[in-house]
Amino acid sequence: MLTANSRALRALYPDALKRILNVASGDESRAWLSHWDAISAQPTPLVELPGAAARLGVASVSVKDESFRSPLGSFKALGAPIALMRLILRLWPDHAIDPQALIQGRHRNLLTHFTVISATDGNHGKALAAAAQSIGCACVIVLHANVSVEREEAIAAYGARIVRIAGNYDESVEHAAQLARDNGWHVVSDTSYEGYETIPRDVMQGYGAIAAEIIEQAGEFAYTHVFLQGGVGGLAAGIASYLWEIHGEKRPRFIVVEPGQADCLYQSALAGRAAKASGSVDSVMAGLACGETSPLAWQILEACVDHFMLIEDDDAVTAMRTLAAGEDDDLPLVSGESGAAGLAGLAVLMNDAELxxxxxxxxxxxxxxxxxxxxxxPGVYAELVGESAQAVAKRRDERLAALAQ
Ligand SMILES: Cc1ncc(COP(=O)(O)O)c(C=O)c1O
Known part of the structure; x- marks a missing residue:
């Protein structure tokens, strides 16, 4: 399913939106993160897939591969640490805290009684736990019933205390807010709600680093279409706002892709305001299984996303396999359930002439x-792809080595 957004503007990036997200603050976030040892010192690869382009009938397909961002395994490593750092800077304005020293744990004595908490479906919680560990404060993560034990263990490995609830994602958000109120903890969430916007804004701003790298890597090359997967909308807002501010009215078309069961952004486009998903919100694309749009992200998305679309779980799994296989002589890529959603969306559209x-x-x-x-x-990945991530990565490395000869 695809819907056009008649409110999308083709104009300069508006000043009103600059007050939410802007290139200058994105670049500052990127500079701060360059001092964190959990982030790769190199830009993540921007990979050309000529085989996929020929097969699908477009001129080119490029993939920004965020699996290389961090040992945490996803782009989420760019969001939570920035929000946590900016929160601490706001809470202790008189301590002349240096961001570089902060992310390297050199202000930990100040933070012995400071606890942050968040609900998560996996990747955001892992990033927050890792950032809290590096900075030197306590972290509590609330998980809903559908988060796998594998994801729970990955978060706990970064020293976070885990609270598991029986309900769904939205209930885990409420539970985290209640625990924070009861204990004087600070919620560091990647989604906004009424009266809670500063921290999710900072999380989104961290994602601008991806767009900054793309602009440096692409040089003069101009993309016509950018596919952005949607959970609560933060990733899409962080990248689209940056590209829009740089390219102005010549910005690419933005297409947001979501699972059909977790269609909160698609429903927002239909309703003309931040809305809830209409489905079960349970998808193999765990990072995209979000029931409610972030209203702050929606302010950006409603102004620049040209199309919203829905895909099935099977479409994502097929795209994971396609990327892993390196079909038609493309470089094999390890792309997880939510990671492969963009290729899945492109394939759905190109396989239907009208769409x-x-x-x-x-x-x-x-x-x-x-x-x-x-x-x-990794367990879910191996089951869905039929091959372990290590095996796919090995084929990728062998291919790169052969190309280098
Ligand atoms: C791998 C992955 N991709 C995309 C998203 C979507 O990001 P957002 O919720 O900011 O829209 C998430 C969210 O957790 C994710 O983990």
Whole structure:
């Protein structure tokens, strides 16, 4: 399913939106994160997939591979640490805290009684736990019933205390808020709600680093279409706002892809305001299984996303396998359930002439996809792809070595 957003503007990036997200603050966040040892010192690879482009009938397909961002395995490593750092700077304005020293744990004596908490479906919680560990404060993570034990263990490995509830994601958000009120803890959430916008804004701003790297890596090359997967909308807002501010009215078309069961952004587009999902919110794409749009992200998305679309779980699994296989001589890529959603969306559109036409996709289109995660749940990955992430990575390395000869 695909819907066009008649409110999408083709104009300069508005000043009103600059007050939420802007390039200057994105670049500052990127500079701060360059001092964190959990982030790769190199930009993540921007990989060309000529085989996929020829097969699908577009001019080019490029994939920004965020599995290389961090040992945490996803782009989420860019969000929570920035929000946590900015929170601490706001709470202790008189301590002349140096961001570099902060992320390297050199202010930990100040933070012995400071606790942060968040609900998560996996990747955000892992990033917050890792950031809290590096900075030197306590972290509590609330998990809902559908988060796998594998993801729970990955978060606990970074020293977070885990609270498991029987309910769904939205209930875990409420539970975290209650625990914070009862204990004087600070919620560091990646989604906004009424009266709670500063921290999710900072999380989204951290994601701008992906767009900054893409601009440096692409040089003069201009993309016509960018596919962005949607959970609560933060990733899409962080990247789209940055590209929009840089490219102005020449910005690429943005297409947001969500699981059909977790269609909160699609429903928002239909309703003309931040809305809830209409489905069960249970998807193999765990990072995208979100029931409620972040209203702050929606302010950006409603102004620039040209199309919202829905995919099935099977579409994502097929895309994971396609990327892992390195079909048609492409480089094999490890892309997790949510990571492969962009390619899945492109394939759904290109396999239906009417949908492709509606999205303005044709043989001249230069498409950018963001593979937002690697195998963040390695067991789930191996089961779905039929091969372990290590085996896929090994084939990738062998291929690169052969190309280098
Ligand atoms: C791998 C992955 N991709 C995409 C998303 C979507 O991000 P957002 O919820 O900010 O829209 C998430 C969210 O957790 C994720 O983990």
């Amino acid at each position: 492709a036409r509606a999205a303005g996709l044709n043989a001249q289109s230069r498409v950018l996809l963001i593979s937002t995660e690697g195998a963040t749940a």
